[in-house]
Amino acid sequence: MRQLLAIAWKDTYLRFSDRTQLIIMLATPLLLSTIIGMAFGGSSGGQITFSDIPLAIVNLDTGNDVTNLGDSFTAIFLPDDSVPTATNTAQCNAANSSGGQTLDDLFTTTRITDVEVARAGVEDGTYVAAIIIPADFTSKMSPNITPESATIEGAQIEVYANDGSPISASIVRSVATSIVDQFTIGNVTVAVTIGELINNAQSGNLQVIPALQNGDALDFTCAFVATDGNITVNQQPLDASQEQSNFVQILIFIGSAQAAYFALFTAQFGILSLFDEKETGTLQRMMVTPTSRTTIILGKMVGVLLSVILQLVLLLGSFTLIASLVDGQAMFIWGNNLLLLVILVLLTVLSISGVSIILVGLANSPEQVRVIGPLVNIGLGAMAGAFGFQLPEIISQFSPLYWSVNGFQSLAGGDNDIGLNLVILLLLGLATAMIGLWMVNRKVEV
Amino acid sequence: MTVMVEVSGLTKTYKRSDGTAIEAVKGVNFSIAKGEIFSLLGPNGAGKTTTISMISGLVAPTAGDATIGGHSIKQAPIEAKRLMGYIPQEIALYERLSARQNLQFFGQMYSLSGKELGKRIDDVLEFVDLADRQKDPINTFSGGMKRRVNIAVGLLHRPQLVYMDEPTVGIDPQNRRRILDMVFELRDKYEMTVLYTTHLMEEAQELSDRVGIIDHGEIIAMGTQGELTQQVGEEDRLLFAINQPTLDETLLRKIENEVETVTRAFCDEATGDKSSANVTVFAKRGRRAMPQIIRVLNDADIDIGSVEVHEPDLEAVFLHLTGRALRDN
Numbered sequence: 001m002r003q004l005l006a007i008a009w010k011d012t013y014l015r016f017s018d019r020t021q022l023i024i025m026l027a028t029p030l031l032l033s034t035i036i037g038m039a040f041g042g043s044s045g046g047q048i049t050f051s052d053i054p055l056a057i058v059n060l061d062t063g064n065d066v067t068n069l070g071d072s073f074t075a076i077f078l079p080d081d082s083v084p085t086a087t088n089t090a091q092c093n094a095a096n097s098s099g100g101q102t103l104d105d106l107f108t109t110t111r112i113t114d115v116e117v118a119r120a121g122v123e124d125g126t127y128v129a130a131i132i133i134p135a136d137f138t139s140k141m142s143p144n145i146t147p148e149s150a151t152i153e154g155a156q157i158e159v160y161a162n163d164g165s166p167i168s169a170s171i172v173r174s175v176a177t178s179i180v181d182q183f184t185i186g187n188v189t190v191a192v193t194i195g196e197l198i199n200n201a202q203s204g205n206l207q208v209i210p211a212l213q214n215g216d217a218l219d220f221t222c223a224f225v226a227t228d229g230n231i232t233v234n235q236q237p238l239d240a241s242q243e244q245s246n247f248v249q250i251l252i253f254i255g256s257a258q259a260a261y262f263a264l265f266t267a268q269f270g271i272l273s274l275f276d277e278k279e280t281g282t283l284q285r286m287m288v289t290p291t292s293r294t295t296i297i298l299g300k301m302v303g304v305l306l307s308v309i310l311q312l313v314l315l316l317g318s319f320t321l322i323a324s325l326v327d328g329q330a331m332f333i334w335g336n337n338l339l340l341l342v343i344l345v346l347l348t349v350l351s352i353s354g355v356s357i358i359l360v361g362l363a364n365s366p367e368q369v370r371v372i373g374p375l376v377n378i379g380l381g382a383m384a385g386a387f388g389f390q391l392p393e394i395i396s397q398f399s400p401l402y403w404s405v406n407g408f409q410s411l412a413g414g415d416n417d418i419g420l421n422l423v424i425l426l427l428l429g430l431a432t433a434m435i436g437l438w439m440v441n442r443k444v445e446v
Numbered sequence: 447m448t449v450m451v452e453v454s455g456l457t458k459t460y461k462r463s464d465g466t467a468i469e470a471v472k473g474v475n476f477s478i479a480k481g482e483i484f485s486l487l488g489p490n491g492a493g494k495t496t497t498i499s500m501i502s503g504l505v506a507p508t509a510g511d512a513t514i515g516g517h518s519i520k521q522a523p524i525e526a527k528r529l530m531g532y533i534p535q536e537i538a539l540y541e542r543l544s545a546r547q548n549l550q551f552f553g554q555m556y557s558l559s560g561k562e563l564g565k566r567i568d569d570v571l572e573f574v575d576l577a578d579r580q581k582d583p584i585n586t587f588s589g590g591m592k593r594r595v596n597i598a599v600g601l602l603h604r605p606q607l608v609y610m611d612e613p614t615v616g617i618d619p620q621n622r623r624r625i626l627d628m629v630f631e632l633r634d635k636y637e638m639t640v641l642y643t644t645h646l647m648e649e650a651q652e653l654s655d656r657v658g659i660i661d662h663g664e665i666i667a668m669g670t671q672g673e674l675t676q677q678v679g680e681e682d683r684l685l686f687a688i689n690q691p692t693l694d695e696t697l698l699r700k701i702e703n704e705v706e707t708v709t710r711a712f713c714d715e716a717t718g719d720k721s722s723a724n725v726t727v728f729a730k731r732g733r734r735a736m737p738q739i740i741r742v743l744n745d746a747d748i749d750i751g752s753v754e755v756h757e758p759d760l761e762a763v764f765l766h767l768t769g770r771a772l773r774d775n
């Protein structure tokens with residue numbers, strides 16, 4: 001038991017002491033949710049709205065024979081620019097142009113060919129930030145496939161920002177990040193990280209943690225663009241939420257969905273760390289101690305549960321704080337029943353971990369999980385509305401995340417009747433966790 | 447003699463994904479006495495790591511068993527594991543944790559805690575001479591320092607038996623020296639038994655009480671270095687430092703002709719100050735020949751400064767048994 005806890009604690013500590021992981025686990029969902037909340041929830045609530053942020057984009061990407069990802073990236077900001085290799089962005093945009101705010105509204109983007117001109121523009125305040133796509137963007141983002149493995153070197157996109165408007169600059173960064181995120185996910189499996197908040201002097205960069213496989217780079221940009229316009233569709237017509245501002249309502253919806261979505265990654269990476277440790281030899285090192293295999297594997301799993309619980313609690317707490325700050329009054333946005341909330345969080349963690357374990361258990365190799373995992377997560381997240389658009393319930397209900405998010409929304413809206421949600425999450429969580437654990441256990445042949 | 451490790455018929459066959467099999471270890475037998483440094487010497491891919499992995503309970507043997515202090519690694523793995531410290535070939539540490547945090551974690555895996563754990567961490571850090579860097583994360587350490595932390599982790603619970611799998615690979619001579627000295631200290635000061643693997647003849651030669659030479663998954667020779675080299679029938683090299691600039695040809699011929707098993711004797715050039723010289727004698731049985739040679743020299747009133755016997759080395763043994771040089775691999 002002592003060993004089990006030592007492992008769980010070690011893993012949790014490692015996860016929460018790693019800046020990169022913190023950014024993925026906490027900063028990204030916080031920023032994205034807040035930004036989306038502000039960008040689209042401000043209209044009726046009288047809160048801060050961001051729109052027409054002046055932005056420069058410099059695409060130095062030389063591409064390769066097949067494609068130019070830099071052009072695709074640029075096209076998301078400048079949909080009207082005709083870019084031959086960019087595929088469906090324009091169509092997405094056309095399809096969406098009917099309603100709501102898009103990236104177009106959020107930014108006023110100018111394409112610039114000379115980096116120095118762009119930098120100067122940022123420095124003199126013409127632009128809040130310049131997104132600079134390096135010449136080797138496509139080549140670095142394209143997988144090197146060998147029979148054993150496929151890797152992506154990972155490209156760096158520079159966001160050169162003006163510290164005069166830090167909030168706008170972080171919006172640029174986070175949007176850029178999330179787009180690269182979609183790229184790498186469509187193209188490969190990956191987690192994207194944002195560097196530190198930047199200022200004039202030191203520009204940050206984006207790093208991509210690699211994995212494999214290729215596919216259509218733009219598959220998910222469509223989802224992203226579609227997001228923007230449709231968020232308001234999801235406003236809750238519940239009594240309690242009547243008093244809440246638009247911003248808070250959107251934050252509740254998008255926040256809980258994003259929290260659960262990013263928790264999936266934490267769980268998945270957490271379980272994969274079992275194989276990472278096999279790679280680095282620390283798993284073997286644990287196994288030569290007088291500690292049973294079962295204890296070691298359970299310790300790792302408890303570590304995952306702990307991390308995800310911590311992540312959800314921190315995220316939900318932060319959302320409440322952000323809501324209070326933005327609305328200018330102290331409030332707790334997750335309803336009035338703390339016990340139910342705690343149970344819902346725990347069962348959410350259980351089901352998310354269960355889904356991740358079973359995925360790892362089903363896959364042939366950790367590499368395969370790194371390819372398929374993020375796609376599965378995106379699917380599960382999309383079904384729960386993590387990207388702002390809602391799928392028909394007949395589809396959504398197959399995602400455990402849907403039941404979590406639905407539960408959080410109900411609680412937030414003062415509706416404590418979430419018994420069905422809890423039962424489904426419990427059964428799903430137990431079943432997947434147990435089957436998955438059994439399968440994973442068989443895989444960890446050292 | 448108490449037996450610490452008893453290995454019998456240990457076999458490991460790995461299956462490749464294409465269905466073919468690799469016989470990594472083919473039924474090896476050996477035993478290690480308590481307090482002994484036993485080396486497994488063999489080229490890359492010989493099966494050293496696989497053998498250690500099996501006797502540390504990491505890899506299930508295809509056949510055979512090993513007992514550690516009387517506990518079968520198959521039947522009573524937890525008891526066996528309590529006795530052993532394992533120092534893996536590759537550095538296996540948490541890079542982002544400090545040296546101390548790594549030790550703390552692995553100490554907890556041995557059910558150590560509190561003051562006792564703290565004390566032992568201090569001790570091993572002292573032992574590997576890294577007390578001053580203990581708070582720094584591993585990823586700020588040099589290769590040699592990482593190696594030493596890697597070793598410290600394996601010693602934390604004061605095991606009776608330590609496995610060291612090529613602990614000097616890829617490090618500078620200074621750190622290598624330190625590690626070799628540590629191995630002696632483990633045996634002499636802490637009375638530990640050491641199973642050491644290496645592909646370097648010099649290391650096996652310097653360290654080991656006994657050596658097992660392993661090749662293609664089989665132990666092809668085993669014993670003390672003396673036993674191994676005698677078995678090959680190579681000649682010993684005897685070195686006599688004499689306190690005069692040279693030695694008469696007639697005396698050299700006399701040694702060659704009159705002393706048993708001597709095949710050749712010659713005198714090197716006088717050293718710098720011309721007051722001394724080295725006489726080299728090759729003999730099949732160096733130790734037996736030595737007193738007779740000394741007698742011949744004494745009779746001729748030659749003043750002998752020092753005498754050395756160099757046994758034929760393990761390199762020669764490997765060459766003899768496999769027709770290949772160790773280093774070529």
Ligand SMILES: Nc1ncnc2c1ncn2[C@@H]1O[C@H](COP(=O)(O)OP(=O)(O)OP(=O)(O)O)[C@@H](O)[C@H]1O
Nearest residue numbers: 460468470488489490491492493494495496497645
């Ligand atoms: N997990 C494995 N699966 C398949 N084959 C393996 C595995 N581990 C080792 N082998 C094979 O077993 C043989 C022995 O490998 P082992 O690692 O024991 O050698 P070694 O003596 O430790 O070599 P080195 O000096 O390079 O460390 C090699 O042919 C190796 O390819």
Ligand SMILES: [Mg+2]
Nearest residue numbers: 494495496535
């Ligand atoms: Mg080896």
